[in-house]
Amino acid sequence: MLQAPNRRHYTADHELFRASVRxxxxxxxxxxxxxWDEAGGFPRELYRKAAEAGLLQPGFPEAYGGVPCDSFHRVILFQERAWGGSGGVASGLFSHTIGAPPIAAAxxxxxxxxxxxxxxxxETISALAITEPGGGSDVAxxxxxxxxxxxxxxVNGSKLFITSGMRADWITVAVRTGGEGAGGVSLLLVPGDAPGLTRSxxxxMGWWASDTAEIGFHDCRVPAANLIGEEGRGFPILMRNFNHERLQLAAAACGYAQVCLHDAGDWARQRRTFGRRLADHQAIxxxxxxxxxxxEATRAMLDDLAARLDEGESPFAQIAMAKNFATNTFQFCADQAVQILGGMGFMRGTRVERLYREVKVMMIGGGAEEVMKDLIAKRLDI
Structure with missing residues (x-):
């Protein structure tokens, strides 16, 4: 169902990439x-396999092993990873897409x-550490x-809800090097074995296969050479990073919604009730x-945003809109898929059951829905 993309935007190269990711x-x-979900983790070897398949490099500079790509390749990568059926695996495997861009940029x-x-x-794992026990979206x-x-x-303090936080080799950490507000925020790259670093x-509720940690810094010593950019200039770097993360979350949510539709449709065509297939009932x-x-509406938003980004625009408000819209689409589709599968949809080991548990984190991560609405309102001068 709905496998064909918008041909106005996607080339043969895009489609080859889509097929390889899936x-x-x-x-x-x-x-x-x-x-892996039940075990609470996946093998570290999967990072190497993903790199060999060319999935870790898109969007990073060629000089350091990356592969330049357009925004449509990014959308494809995050949509198609949904066919693995585990947001936990995907979030852990691609934690470098939020941890490493600040390094590449600054x-x-x-x-x-x-x-x-x-x-x-x-070979090494990258994570991003911003959220703290006392606050999340208010980075300043x-x-x-x-x-x-x-x-x-x-470094002294703590970070909370850090994806790949237990086994990350490099942690991009938002710290305060100056006074209050955004102007006092800097970024440090902390080695995973830095003295004074602890992890819990x-x-x-979901994403069981990804390790998530609280990280403590207790007089943690980090080489000054690991400063990312300039002191006091970390906030703008993080805002650009958030923008990319939100587009990725929107694309991923659209992909998971598609998987929910696929599984619900398959079940509806095979399951029979009252002498007919479920799909023969109008309600289903x-x-x-x-x-x-x-x-379809979510895909249209994503394609429009990818085109605008590649044309040099910075549609900050529209990316936040897409993040909210896409995660709501995912929530709706996961709920409907569980309903269509009935009792089977409530069983552990069913793909839609796992996705149903995982959807909520995507409505919170990268900026909660309510925060997104406030950001949008400011951009629209409401």
């Missing part, structure tokens, strides 16, 4: 998603050359401090139509 996730993730040449090749080869008020002492920074694993057909309609 093939990887159907082969390397889908058969193991249940076991790190020194020495820092980029030292860190990025290993990340993009799947973060409390974790970094004090310069000679050729090191001494968190248990979640209408549910599938409503799901398909929302997915």
């Amino acid at each position: 093939r990887f996730f159907e082969k390397e993730v889908a058969p193991f998603a249940d076991a 790190g020194s040449e020495e820092l980029k050359a030292r860190v990025l090749p290993g990340i993009l080869a799947g 008020q973060l409390a974790t401090t970094a004090r310069r002492e000679g050729d090191h920074y001494v 694993e968190l248990k979640k 057909r209408h549910k599938l139509v409503d799901m398909a309609t929302r997915i």
